[in-house]
Amino acid sequence: MNFDTPSDLIQSGDGARGQWAKPxxxxxxxxxxxxxxxxxxxxxxVAVDPSQIQPASLDLRLGPKAYRVRASFLPGQGGTVMxxxxxxxxxxxxxxxxxxxxxxxxxxxxxxxESLNLPHxxxxxxxxxxxxxxxxxxxxxxxxxxxxxDRIDKGYKGKLxxxxxxxxxxxxxxxxxxxxxxxxxRGASTLSAKEVRERHALGHxxxxxxxxxxxxxxxxxxxxxxxxxxxxxxAIVGYKARKNARKIDVDRPRAYPVAEFWEPLYWDQGRLxxxxxxxxxxxxxxxxxxxxxxxxxxxPFDSQSGEFRVHYAGFFDPGFGWVDGRAQxxxxxxxxxxYGVPFTLEHGQIVGWLDYRRIANGQTDMVYGEAIKSNYQxxxxxxxxxxxxxxGG
Numbered sequence: 370m371n372f373d374t375p376s377d378l379i380q381s382g383d384g385a386r387g388q389w390a391k392p393x394x395x396x397x398x399x400x401x402x403x404x405x406x407x408x409x410x411x412x413x414x415v416a417v418d419p420s421q422i423q424p425a426s427l428d429l430r431l432g433p434k435a436y437r438v439r440a441s442f443l444p445g446q447g448g449t450v451m452x453x454x455x456x457x458x459x460x461x462x463x464x465x466x467x468x469x470x471x472x473x474x475x476x477x478x479x480x481x482x483e484s485l486n487l488p489h490x491x492x493x494x495x496x497x498x499x500x501x502x503x504x505x506x507x508x509x510x511x512x513x514x515x516x517x518x519d520r521i522d523k524g525y526k527g528k529l530x531x532x533x534x535x536x537x538x539x540x541x542x543x544x545x546x547x548x549x550x551x552x553x554x555r556g557a558s559t560l561s562a563k564e565v566r567e568r569h570a571l572g573h574x575x576x577x578x579x580x581x582x583x584x585x586x587x588x589x590x591x592x593x594x595x596x597x598x599x600x601x602x603x604a605i606v607g608y609k610a611r612k613n614a615r616k617i618d619v620d621r622p623r624a625y626p627v628a629e630f631w632e633p634l635y636w637d638q639g640r641l642x643x644x645x646x647x648x649x650x651x652x653x654x655x656x657x658x659x660x661x662x663x664x665x666x667x668x669p670f671d672s673q674s675g676e677f678r679v680h681y682a683g684f685f686d687p688g689f690g691w692v693d694g695r696a697q698x699x700x701x702x703x704x705x706x707x708y709g710v711p712f713t714l715e716h717g718q719i720v721g722w723l724d725y726r727r728i729a730n731g732q733t734d735m736v737y738g739e740a741i742k743s744n745y746q747x748x749x750x751x752x753x754x755x756x757x758x759x760x761g762g
Contacts, residue, residue: 656698
């Protein structure tokens with residue numbers, strides 16, 4: 370099957386089948402994030418490094434101080450993060466300048482090096498970086514006066530803080546460590562159900578193995594399902610986190626042996642029972658793709674899928690799984706945890722949905738992939754970058 374390139378489709382757009390108008394609103398691309406930094410709308414206590422800017426998102430850095438608190442919180446209207454930290458006995462501070470350990474199961478709040486001076490028409494959303502989710506570290510962005518996690522209102526001016534909760538492993542972090550990312554949006558970014566259907570039919574969003582069947586979109590959402598088949602009998606289909614492993618330094622890639630931290634899960638008739646409160650790394654059956662004129666978000670936990678959560682890191686930059694103008698596909702890795710009771714997953718079961726969003730002005734000057742040394746392009750079932758590849762690659 371031949372695939373039309375997004376650039377061709379955008380430039381020819383008049384609303385006809387396979388043609389879409391170039392948007393003026395949407396998720397802000399690389400070049401607009403650069404401009405926001407130059408204009409002082411994004412500031413850094415330490416100058417923002419160009420490597421922080423991704424195709425349609427910005428990596429955020431931890432500041433020099435962390436505070437351990439008794440409970441998670443939101444400041445609420447009129448409240449500040451530091452006032453809440455004091456109320457929750459979040460002092461003395463933990464010095465991150467030389468690195469410090471965050472203990473599994475404890476709640477920490479860390480001021481970030483970045484602050485914002487957003488224009489009146491730009492809002493922002495945050496999520497963990499892929500490697501953060503794969504280490505089972507819960508992160509949520511907080512702002513002064515904030516009434517919701519990971520959301521920053523239009524026109525916000527002020528500091529940014531990050532709640533950090535290591536759940537499976539204790540971790541070592543330092544000033545400058547990058548655990549989460551921020552994306553900016555101006556106006557509407559949603560696609561119509563018609564465009565989603567058309568582009569899904571063209572193969573822009575997902576691929577499956579020959580003889581397999583793609584699940585059709587549901588309105589504007591593209592479903593994805595679980596792969597518990599792999600290569601069949603004897604194949605590894607996922608990993609389960611081991612208990613009481615040693616600390617992981619989040620700034621040390623390819624430093625830790627897999628076997629010390631993870632138990633491999635082997636093919637079992639295409640079925641897996643999720644044990645209560647255990648953490649799993651699994652992958653989608655579909656090879657996911659994100660055309661360069663779009664970004665995608667993996668939607669949060671939905672109880673209609675079952676009592677489990679399938680991800681922490683929910684944002685896919687433009688170009689994920691897209692190579693040489695075509696959807697080559699890349700598995701979406703899932704960070705899975707069952708709540709309440711054990712839950713049975715079956716191969717091909719729908720576990721979530723992707724919500725594709727327009728890039729403002731229809732393009733980004735940088736796309737995800739090998740050119741910018743993206744860690745997870747073309748991945749299969751992949752652990753975080755901190756672990757030594759078992760193949761030696």
